[in-house]
Amino acid sequence: MKQFITFVRKEFYHIFRDARTMMILLLMPIIQIILFGFAITTEVKNAKIAIYDPSKDISTQRIIERLQASDYFEVTRYLSSSSELNEVFKDGKVGLVVVFSDKFNETLMHTGKAQIQLLADATDPNTATTLTNYASAIIGSYQRDLMSQTNIPFQIIPETKLLYNPQMKGAYNFVPGVLGMILMLICAMMTSISIVREKELGTMEILLVSPMKPIYIILAKAVPYFFISCVNLATVLLLSVFVLGVPIAGSLFWLIIVCLIFIVVSLSLGLLVSTITDTQLAAMLVSGVVFLMPVMLLSGMMFPTENMPIVLQWISNIIPAKWFIIIVKDIMIKGVGIGSVWKEVLILCAMALVLIIVSLKKFKIRLE
Amino acid sequence: MMLKFLLEKEFKQILRNSFLPRMIIGYPLMAILVFPLAANFEVKNINLCVVDNDHSTYSRQLIQKISSGGYFKLTEVATDYNQGLKSIETDKSDIVLEIPSHFERDLVRNQNAKLMIAANAVNGTKGGLGSAYLSSVVGDFSNQVRSQWINPSQMTSGNSPIIEIVPQNKFNPHLSYSIFMVPALMVMILTMLCGFLPALNIVGEKESGTMEQINVTPVTKGIFILAKLIPYWIIGFIVLTISFGVAYFAYGLIPAGNLGIIYLFAAIYILGVSGFGLVISNYSNTMQQAMFVVFFFMLILILLSGLFTPVESMPQWAQLMTTINPLKYFMQVMRLVYLKGSGISELGSQLIALLSFAVVFNTLAILSYKKSN
Numbered sequence: 001m002k003q004f005i006t007f008v009r010k011e012f013y014h015i016f017r018d019a020r021t022m023m024i025l026l027l028m029p030i031i032q033i034i035l036f037g038f039a040i041t042t043e044v045k046n047a048k049i050a051i052y053d054p055s056k057d058i059s060t061q062r063i064i065e066r067l068q069a070s071d072y073f074e075v076t077r078y079l080s081s082s083s084e085l086n087e088v089f090k091d092g093k094v095g096l097v098v099v100f101s102d103k104f105n106e107t108l109m110h111t112g113k114a115q116i117q118l119l120a121d122a123t124d125p126n127t128a129t130t131l132t133n134y135a136s137a138i139i140g141s142y143q144r145d146l147m148s149q150t151n152i153p154f155q156i157i158p159e160t161k162l163l164y165n166p167q168m169k170g171a172y173n174f175v176p177g178v179l180g181m182i183l184m185l186i187c188a189m190m191t192s193i194s195i196v197r198e199k200e201l202g203t204m205e206i207l208l209v210s211p212m213k214p215i216y217i218i219l220a221k222a223v224p225y226f227f228i229s230c231v232n233l234a235t236v237l238l239l240s241v242f243v244l245g246v247p248i249a250g251s252l253f254w255l256i257i258v259c260l261i262f263i264v265v266s267l268s269l270g271l272l273v274s275t276i277t278d279t280q281l282a283a284m285l286v287s288g289v290v291f292l293m294p295v296m297l298l299s300g301m302m303f304p305t306e307n308m309p310i311v312l313q314w315i316s317n318i319i320p321a322k323w324f325i326i327i328v329k330d331i332m333i334k335g336v337g338i339g340s341v342w343k344e345v346l347i348l349c350a351m352a353l354v355l356i357i358v359s360l361k362k363f364k365i366r367l368e
Numbered sequence: 369m370m371l372k373f374l375l376e377k378e379f380k381q382i383l384r385n386s387f388l389p390r391m392i393i394g395y396p397l398m399a400i401l402v403f404p405l406a407a408n409f410e411v412k413n414i415n416l417c418v419v420d421n422d423h424s425t426y427s428r429q430l431i432q433k434i435s436s437g438g439y440f441k442l443t444e445v446a447t448d449y450n451q452g453l454k455s456i457e458t459d460k461s462d463i464v465l466e467i468p469s470h471f472e473r474d475l476v477r478n479q480n481a482k483l484m485i486a487a488n489a490v491n492g493t494k495g496g497l498g499s500a501y502l503s504s505v506v507g508d509f510s511n512q513v514r515s516q517w518i519n520p521s522q523m524t525s526g527n528s529p530i531i532e533i534v535p536q537n538k539f540n541p542h543l544s545y546s547i548f549m550v551p552a553l554m555v556m557i558l559t560m561l562c563g564f565l566p567a568l569n570i571v572g573e574k575e576s577g578t579m580e581q582i583n584v585t586p587v588t589k590g591i592f593i594l595a596k597l598i599p600y601w602i603i604g605f606i607v608l609t610i611s612f613g614v615a616y617f618a619y620g621l622i623p624a625g626n627l628g629i630i631y632l633f634a635a636i637y638i639l640g641v642s643g644f645g646l647v648i649s650n651y652s653n654t655m656q657q658a659m660f661v662v663f664f665f666m667l668i669l670i671l672l673s674g675l676f677t678p679v680e681s682m683p684q685w686a687q688l689m690t691t692i693n694p695l696k697y698f699m700q701v702m703r704l705v706y707l708k709g710s711g712i713s714e715l716g717s718q719l720i721a722l723l724s725f726a727v728v729f730n731t732l733a734i735l736s737y738k739k740s741n
Contacts, residue, residue, distance in 0.1 A: 020652070020657055020660075020661065021660050024660045024661065024664045027664075031664075031667075031668065035686075038683055038686070039686035040676070040677050041677060043681055044678065045681045046681070047680060090708050090714045092700055092703070092704050092708075092710070092714075095680075112529050113530050114529070114532065115534060116534070118533060119538055120537050122543055123540050123548055123703055123708065124678065125410075125540060125544065126410075126545075127678055128543065135533075142531070143529065143530065155480040155481075155510055156475065156480070156507075156509065156513075158483045158502070159483065159485065163486055163489055164489055164490050165492055166489065168489055168493070169492055172492065173492060173493075185663075193656055193659070201575075280572075280656065280659075281387065281572065282387050297402075297406040297407060302407070302676065303408055303409060306412075307408045307413065309405050326459065333490050336457045336458075340457055
């Protein structure tokens with residue numbers, strides 16, 4: 001035991017000596033939380049739009065004023081001829097063009113019908129749909145004001161309640177994902193690389209001839225990263241509560257237990273990678289390509305898994321982070337008890353067990 | 369002459385590595401085939417739980433209409449609201465629709481009725497959009513009921529003006545998300561393979577001590593850097609060409625603009641990111657260190673590039689940060705040329721930006737490179 005502690009101390013020295021890496025490890029969660037909490041939003045605001053208005057009458061003026069007044073749009077360009085319509089999108093500075101028909105007001109008042117065309121740059125389908133919907137709603141409100149206010153019979157009035165996140169903040173969705181990614185990054189990636197590093201530099205040989213059991217040498221390497229992960233866990237939770245205003249609705253105790261289970265899963269993944277690779281580059285690529293990419297893409301952290309093709313949904317099931325994110329969302333944000341997520345917790349525990357057994361097996365073979 | 373030998377060495381090193389050549393072919397394939405399938409913000413397949421307290425003809429018609437629309441999947445029928453809430457808690461459904469008792473009676477007698485929609489808004493976009501869709505289906509239904517009860521000539525009576533809105537989606541009429549993602553993903557692939565691999569390569573030489581050996585030879589700094597750069601340039605062009613092929617075969621995506629422009633911008637871009645990679649490797653002592661610095665910047669650069677979310681929607685400070693992000697400019701170029709067929713005259717600002725990055729990073733790289741410790 002005393003030897004083990006000495007080894008752990010050695011590993012701590014290794015990490016503390018490399019101030020730059022250390023700083024990045026501690027800064028990373030802060031930067032991620034701030035970016036995901038404030039900068040990354042699928043909402044569309046201040047979109048630049050252009051107007052083609054050949055009639056320039058009272059109705060078109062009013063509609064343009066309304067578009068301009070909303071938070072969504074910023075009218076940046078007025079086109080002078082319809083020939084510009086084909087070129088206006090090419091420098092990528094305009095997302096939507098509102099095209100009024102000729103003699104708009106006259107047609108509207110006389111025939112009771114006039115046309116507005118909404119040309120959207122649909123290269124980004126998300127933004128295109130959103131902008132078209134916003135603009136239609138604003139034009140629709142103008143039209144409703146024109147109509148005499150009559151009582152519309154047979155109305156069904158839906159009353160909408162947004163549960164857990166009434167302000168629809170993006171942070172509620174991202175915090176559990178960021179937590180999963182950080183823990184994964186530090187436990188799996190860092191651990192795997194620091195073990196392979198000793199192999200590549202040849203110092204592993206030296207360690208292996210020491211009286212310590214090889215498995216303890218490996219474990220000693222995991223301990224410092226475990227501690228750094230705990231610090232990061234605290235950082236993420238504190239920032240999300242006090243800076244982003246995402247409360248911890250459920251039990252803090254269970255939240256931490258689940259995080260610890262996930263840390264164990266990630267650490268064992270890291271150990272597994274280090275037993276199957278020989279160079280840092282390979283370890284980095286395996287943990288980057290095989291772990292981090294799928295975690296970012298397939299875990300449901302950014303993109304909803306339900307939209308993916310079935311095969312990817314199957315693959316997502318073997319990604320531990322997916323289950324972790326579900327549990328954290330449920331406990332932290334929805335505030336449900338551990339009883340509602342026991343299945344997911346069991347899956348995580350099973351994954352931890354399998355990973356530990358496999359990496360121990362692999363590890364022994366290497367030493368013989 | 370010296371350059372030729374050095375290049376030979378670099379290519380041998382790359383080809384000898386068991387991982388790199390596979391990565392160079394495999395990474396673009398995987399990224400372009402898998403990423404767009406996964407990276408999709410679209411909201412569909414919303415699971416719905418219905419609490420029908422009325423059990424009337426109208427309530428049944430409404431449920432029928434909602435579940436046949438395609439957006440919603442009726443996954444559960446609960447007996448009361450609490451049971452519905454439970455199904456949201458256990459993730460079985462995303463939205464609960466509660467139809468109150470006397471729904472039909474109210475609708476017919478009082479001419480208006482109420483409904484309750486409760487959506488899981490942990491994912492705000494999904495909760496918001498889902499409940500908005502549901503409300504609009506309910507609105508359609510009430511129009512339907514109205515037209516059954518009121519005679520149609522009454523409906524259009526009066527001279528209320530109607531503004532007809534004609535939406536049109538340019539460049540991507542089927543609103544396919546992959547078409548939007550693929551060109552930008554090519555930028556990400558190029559950045560990973562041509563920017564950061566050379567960074568790790570040089571640190572690797574430092575760590576294994578071969579750098580010392582090169583430093584004592586008469587090789588000049590310029591030649592050394594060039595020998596490191598040229599292979600990745602070639603790799604970059606190979607990777608880009610593979611990506612074009614995959615984009616065509618998998619998504620039928622043919623560039624609307626000139627491919628030559630893309631290669632030109634790629635050449636400048638690779639120079640820029642490799643320069644950035646060199647700076648990182650000059651300041652790091654170990655691969656581990658370099659890798660983490662790379663990872664740190666990659667994350668910020670990708671998130672602030674407009675790959676997933678539009679730059680215009682970011683807060684002012686974040687938009688300011690994106691002005692020094694080369695990924696952003698090259699992604700704009702890719703999307704503009706590939707999807708809209710923009711020409712070089714429309715890409716002036718991006719060209720200047722990318723050229724400046726190339727100059728700044730490479731100058732920094734040369735300044736920070738020390739031949740002796």
